[in-house]
Amino acid sequence: MQIIAKTFATILAVLVASRLYLDLKAKREGLTMTVFWVGIWIAILIVAYFPSLIDKLISLLGGQRTGLGTVFGMALAFLLFINYRIYAKAHRVEKALEQLSREIALKDLAGVKGKVKGVKK
């Protein structure tokens, strides 16, 4: 099970890292935000590779029967939900922006004269 979790986390981290790198290179994302997300994913990888750290954290926060596992599980589900909502909204906005830009771009297309000179009739 741990191997699956490690592999899963690594694949996701590589995908996120590749996207972050490309966005940073294309100046679509700032350095601060890139560093922030890299930090978050490093933390996720650390937890995936050393899950005992979570147990230590739980005992540090108040013993073994605090029910924190359930709280963490719920928090995770909530985060996934928020993630989904943001994704869905971003997708809608992206599509609307694309549509708008295309309509503006094609607005003056009537009577196109974009012929390359010397065209054979």
Next chain:
Amino acid sequence: MHLAIIISAYNEEKVIGRVINALPHKIRGIHKISAIAVNDGSADGTIGEIKKTKAKLINHVVNLGYGSATKTGLEAAKKIGADIAVTLDGDGQHDPKDIRKVIEPVLKKEADLVIGTRLIRSRGMPAIKKFGNIFLNLVTYILSGYLVSDSQSGFRAFSRGFLKKIKLSAMGYEICSETIIEAARFHARVQEIPIRVIYSKYSKKKGQSILNGLYIVSKLISHRLRG
């Protein structure tokens, strides 16, 4: 026959003028050629360079991605009534002399989609890119059932009938595979024609990275999940 040549450009001020000026003036069987340059929200002087040429400028006010620029170009081709649309990359890696070869199967009504393939004559292509292309060919094959030798080539010819049928949604480079998936959906006739690729220092720098290949796969899967 009316041919629309679509060139997508994002931050290509150094080469876009040369690419447009090298387009053929005459092609046998074509009575009208329209050059359409889609500026995808470039932050450099690409617009100015396009304006110096005879191509029709179509401008995205913001950068939307290669797929969006290609879709806008194809939409423009439909609007001006082109019978054939051919797409080229604005980074100068495609040789405009190959346009005649690539459109020929569409002109002869033997194909609906023609892919100018770089992998049959792949001399000069970096090994990592060859590997990335083969991997994406396999992913495209799994998703479409069509096995092509260069699923990521941006040098393509479309028949008017095929353009009218397909519905593309990709905004990035995944549009290359999505077009093949659409071709499979409509049982379109797909042909591949070997093309020459100009691998200059500039075009190598502008090309896709291996990391982008992973991103393309994730986008293709998400497109497939969304249906």
